Amino acid sequence: MASTDQDSDIVLPCSILDTDLYKFTMQQAVLKHFSHVQASYRFTNRDKARSFSRACFDRLKASVAHFSDLVLAPAERAWLARACSYFTPTYLDFLSSYRFDPAQVHIAFIPRADSADEGDIEIDVTGPWVETILWEVPLMATLSEIFFLTDDMDWDMAGQDDLAFAKAERLLAHGCIVSEFGTRRRRSYAVQDVVVSQMKRAHSAQSAGRGKLAGTSNAYLAYRHDLTPIGTIAHEWFMGVAALTGYEGANGRAMDLWEAVYPDVLLIALTDTFSTKAFFDDFAKDVERARRWRGLRQDSGDPHAFAPAAKAVYDALGIDSREKTIIYSDALDVDKALELQAQCSALGFNASFGIGTFLTNDFCKVSDSAQKSKALNIVIKVAEVDGRPCVKISDDLLKNTGDAETVDKVKDMYGLPKA
The missing domain is CATH 3.20.140.10 (nicotinate phosphoribosyltransferase)
Incomplete structure (x- = not known):
């Protein structure tokens, strides 16, 4: 077991299964109903006071380039068939042949005005929905792991x-x-x-x-x-x-x-x-x-x-x-x-x-155990399908995701308050 290669800067999931199960259940549903739909996803760093280093960005890009190495092992497929009997042989065949395509992922570094080595990271994923659906969770987990290996090391595993x-x-x-x-x-x-x-x-x-x-x-x-x-x-x-x-x-x-x-x-x-x-x-x-x-x-x-x-x-x-x-x-x-x-x-x-x-x-921070070492507040959400904007309103009605004009239209339709 090692998601981090100690001999390089590469951080990878342990397996193609190293993700949330609902990405697979949704992938099977997309395969059945929307197999030809194109999709795009967009990353958001919700904590604007927190930035990333250029080293973190470089490490993320290098890691994403190796996601295509991940494959569903025969033993993993056999387990998945036993543990999740709702997955059909057709879907398991699809997942067995699936490979992440790093060309679907565009990652850019946006430096701060006062520092060329600190800034924000932009991530966009574009391609067939049935393929790009698997990027969200492992991309977020990989970025979080790299951040805490590269940018914030004031913590340890003790306790x-x-x-x-x-x-x-x-x-x-x-x-x-x-x-x-x-x-x-x-x-x-x-x-x-x-x-x-x-x-x-x-x-x-x-x-x-x-x-x-x-x-x-x-x-x-x-x-x-x-x-x-x-x-x-x-x-x-x-x-x-x-x-x-x-x-x-x-x-x-x-x-x-x-x-x-x-x-x-x-x-x-x-x-x-x-x-x-x-x-x-x-x-x-x-x-x-x-x-x-x-x-x-x-x-x-x-x-x-x-x-x-x-x-x-x-x-x-x-x-x-x-x-x-x-x-x-x-x-x-x-x-x-x-x-x-x-x-x-x-x-x-x-x-x-x-x-x-x-x-x-x-x-908690190693340097001050009374202070929390804060987790990243990051999301990756589907932004478009077949060129049509996707939005999420949630029950925090003033915290919306997606195209602002579409958000307002949907709120009008459902009689919800606007910002």
Whole structure:
């Protein structure tokens, strides 16, 4: 195991499986429905006060050039077929032949006015959607790892195993069902590997706890640690479907297209691509679909407001919320998860928690242990499909992603406030 080649500046994923499972589930859906669609993705550094060095940029470019070395090994394919029976032989053949094409990735360094060696990084990925869909997560993870090897080295691994174990132990002792979701903004592969192994140890060490380690979103770490790979659907699917087919009724249409690929599995709906309000408007129009889908994922806005709103919708549709699960995945820590667990229990929902950066990028500075060593705040989002702009509004209604004119049009359509 080594995502970093100690003899060079190259940093690579450990495997083509070293990514979030939902990139593969969405890739199979794109292969079925949109195999000829072109797409582009765009990187955003949300923390404008934080810059990158030219050395970091150079190392990233050199690493991306080697992504084409990644292949699906026969043993990995066999495991994927066993662990994820919803992947068809046709898709597994496609993934076995898939190679990252570094020519699809354009990376530029934009120096600051006061320094030629510090600045921002621009990343654009362009090509067939069915191919470019796999770049997002490993690109982000690679950049984060390189940054903390190159630009910010005021940290170390001391105590990470005990910290991860203690977090998992507390969650499990309170009966939480938890998954590790930390690939994209991890400090390094080594950190995530420690986190997953310690969460598994905490699960095995339970004496009377009711909690459960459901698995990890990282397919390679699930393979490595004999865990369940966890993942369903991301904003990208709803964004792409809406751009290609229209925003009116886009949530319901995206769910129907998804269900055509996964008729009896992976039916957890992500609610906030165009706001949860807009989602529930579509959701309530098809009672039988609402019954079939196993639950909902909350990923932005006020998490404490989500379950009461969801219960009101289910009650209005005559659906027993005790049969449904809410998965929380937005900036969780232990205390927040325990509060939401108690709320869901009181309301009659099953609850589950996908916890990411809090597990895989939680560090203090070596030079001052009272100071946090902050994780990068970075995203890569689909920007266009077939030349049509993709947008994400979320439940943080003034924090939008994508073409501003399209954002305003979609907000007008859904009756949402503008900035």
